[in-house]
Amino acid sequence: MAFIQCNFSSKTLAIGASMNVLLPEPKPGQQPGRKYPTVYLLHGLSDDHTAWMRWTSIERYARSKEVAIVMPAVNRSFYTDMAGGYPYWTFISEELPEIARSFFPLSDKREETFAAGLSMGGYGAFKLALRRPDLFAAAASLSGALDIKRSKPHWQKDFGYIFGPEADIPPEDDLFALAEKVAASEGPKPALYQACGTEDYLYGSNRDFLQHARALGLDLQYEDGPGNHNWEFWDEYIRKVLDWLPIRSA
16 A cells, blocks of 8 residues: 655645545556545544554555545544634544545545544544534444543543533534434434443443444444553454445455
């Protein structure tokens, strides 16, 4: 695969932005103009866009799938239009896919557009799929910070910047409320994959979201097993995510 470190200007953020991209290399005799299925792979709160390449074998896992991997940087934003910061939700859900597709041969088809992430990125991936089910066919969360109302005591300072002084979580940023909205709609519904280690401090909130989503009848595949909030778990399970995603061979 080709590994590309991409720095570009974001009009939405009004600052320079970064993403790392993995692209399949063309096969001999391949028809020109092919557009690749794409996974927008999101980082956690204390990481950046380089973390997946540094700490997992994502390139090796993705090679056989012929899928592009886009890894953007969003700082400690919780993939949200911040009250005291930058509009990272607008950036990640609107500007980034448009820019990435203008630079690279990425599919714009819903059935070939996916999101995945760990911890804060797991929250971001599910938010992309549940808030924009018209654009994302599937999403995967690994050790996701899925119940951010419960997480407020852990990240009170960050949440003050993100959601305002009272850190009130609006429905459009609450995955539980978004799941209810998607379940009640007549529009497209994304497939979801959720995994969390049984020793992870977010295990309880992950089980709560699982029960909530299944009670709503959403298409959610769940796995857990021994593991903590660490790269050993995420490296193992991102491979399972790629096996689970409905990536069609050319």
